[in-house]
Amino acid sequence: MPRTSRAKRDPTNLTGARIGLYCRVSIVRHGVEKSVDDQETLGREWISQQGATLAGVYRDADRSASRFATRERKEWERLVADVKAGSLDALWIWELSRAARRLTVLAQLIEDCQAAGVLLVIKDQAHDLSRSSSALVLSILGAISQMESEQISERTQRGKGSAARAGRPAGRDQYGYKRRYNQITRVLEAIVPDVFDGDGPALRTDSPAYIVREIFTRFAAGGTLHGIARDLNRRRIPTGQGAARWWPVTVRKILESPHYIGQRVYRGEVLEDGETGRPVPAMWDRLVEEETFYACQNILRDPNRPKNRPGRARWLLTWIVRCAECGGPLARGTRSGRRPYYYCWPEHCLGVDAQQLDDHVESKVIGFLSDPAVYDDLSRVDDSAAAKQARADAEQLRADLAQWRRAAQAGDVTPATFIPVEQDRLRRIAEAEQREQQATLPPALHGNIGPAVKARWAGFDVATKRQIISAVATIRVRRIGRGINQYNQPAIESRVEWIPLLGPGSGDPS
Numbered sequence: 001m002p003r004t005s006r007a008k009r010d011p012t013n014l015t016g017a018r019i020g021l022y023c024r025v026s027i028v029r030h031g032v033e034k035s036v037d038d039q040e041t042l043g044r045e046w047i048s049q050q051g052a053t054l055a056g057v058y059r060d061a062d063r064s065a066s067r068f069a070t071r072e073r074k075e076w077e078r079l080v081a082d083v084k085a086g087s088l089d090a091l092w093i094w095e096l097s098r099a100a101r102r103l104t105v106l107a108q109l110i111e112d113c114q115a116a117g118v119l120l121v122i123k124d125q126a127h128d129l130s131r132s133s134s135a136l137v138l139s140i141l142g143a144i145s146q147m148e149s150e151q152i153s154e155r156t157q158r159g160k161g162s163a164a165r166a167g168r169p170a171g172r173d174q175y176g177y178k179r180r181y182n183q184i185t186r187v188l189e190a191i192v193p194d195v196f197d198g199d200g201p202a203l204r205t206d207s208p209a210y211i212v213r214e215i216f217t218r219f220a221a222g223g224t225l226h227g228i229a230r231d232l233n234r235r236r237i238p239t240g241q242g243a244a245r246w247w248p249v250t251v252r253k254i255l256e257s258p259h260y261i262g263q264r265v266y267r268g269e270v271l272e273d274g275e276t277g278r279p280v281p282a283m284w285d286r287l288v289e290e291e292t293f294y295a296c297q298n299i300l301r302d303p304n305r306p307k308n309r310p311g312r313a314r315w316l317l318t319w320i321v322r323c324a325e326c327g328g329p330l331a332r333g334t335r336s337g338r339r340p341y342y343y344c345w346p347e348h349c350l351g352v353d354a355q356q357l358d359d360h361v362e363s364k365v366i367g368f369l370s371d372p373a374v375y376d377d378l379s380r381v382d383d384s385a386a387a388k389q390a391r392a393d394a395e396q397l398r399a400d401l402a403q404w405r406r407a408a409q410a411g412d413v414t415p416a417t418f419i420p421v422e423q424d425r426l427r428r429i430a431e432a433e434q435r436e437q438q439a440t441l442p443p444a445l446h447g448n449i450g451p452a453v454k455a456r457w458a459g460f461d462v463a464t465k466r467q468i469i470s471a472v473a474t475i476r477v478r479r480i481g482r483g484i485n486q487y488n489q490p491a492i493e494s495r496v497e498w499i500p501l502l503g504p505g506s507g508d509p510s
Contacts, residue, residue: 011126222467390436
């Protein structure tokens, strides 16, 4: 039964007393903190020496008691319930900060112990909280503990801020990198690509650094989050993040991280130099070119990005190539004993051998992207005046918005003033990004123009090939006259209309 009055128990004689052990630790550093196991061992030894009874052990490992804590202390809640229920005569803790670093929590504990007649034992000193002097002393110690907690937090934040401004890492290693320490002093010397086979430029095809580059390259070329994750799982590539398998969200987190272009992120944003406004250089080299990184960001932010998982596409040209007669898309069909074919849907204006059309279009695309004139023309697109101006406008708007946000956080402007400004800047930034996207090379073509495309084409999956074909040209197929049998078909080249969407002569049939 819960006790309704204070029980007078001699703090110097605890023989037979029911004592609960509360053990908590948030951080263990170089033996300064007592681990939960160490605290429990000391508590059990003390109880045995007093001839008391162990009534319960309450362990909160890796739990903070400060006002900055975000995780619940479930064992603490159970302990408080037992104190209120009168199940304990005394509560043992290694030091006061293990119980609480907040005055409000400590005050409530003192009140609960007073009401239930429970003694509070700190290491080897029992305190009778029914005595006002004991309660006062513990309250003062609790205020000191709270102050120390806040000072630790302030020092930690200053340290993290200084490290961030110096471009140093924080937390666990980012996937794709590893830390190199001095073998004698153990001081961090560098952060280098995690290539498994040394710190040289060679990248094995299963190393984390290679996988990071592969993810960016494939996504920029038209790959999907699901498709990339599925392929990495099929190849049994370790995630390096403690997860058993790759998920689309895992791939997306890598794609969205500025870490891979050598930028330091602090509190969720890229840290910028206060004088120049440029990103603070990190102490690691980029694994991905900025061109590829920002191409991926454009794809991820595009509200019109297809969400129907094009990675599952089975056929190369369905719904891409159209009928020159009615404008309808081509679907794919088969007939018993005959080769697969494409046909006009839904009018059935024409039919064409699927393999012949696939081979012709692939050859045409490879030849187009390998053409030196096309390569020279497309290589200049990203450096166009329109693209540069759009990027400059977006950066200027972002800097302006950052200043407004700092003013709002400092209380220099009211929410009523800041909110419409923020909405206006975000809208104009989105418009500038859209102008940049329209003035730059389609993401599917990044890294896929020039002489190397012929060798790379065979390694692309169907979804990537479809993305590239759609970006390169409008393709239409003409109908042939009646009465022509399968042995007298005109050459496929004569039936296909090719209208390039970019490069020299774009918009004109060839």
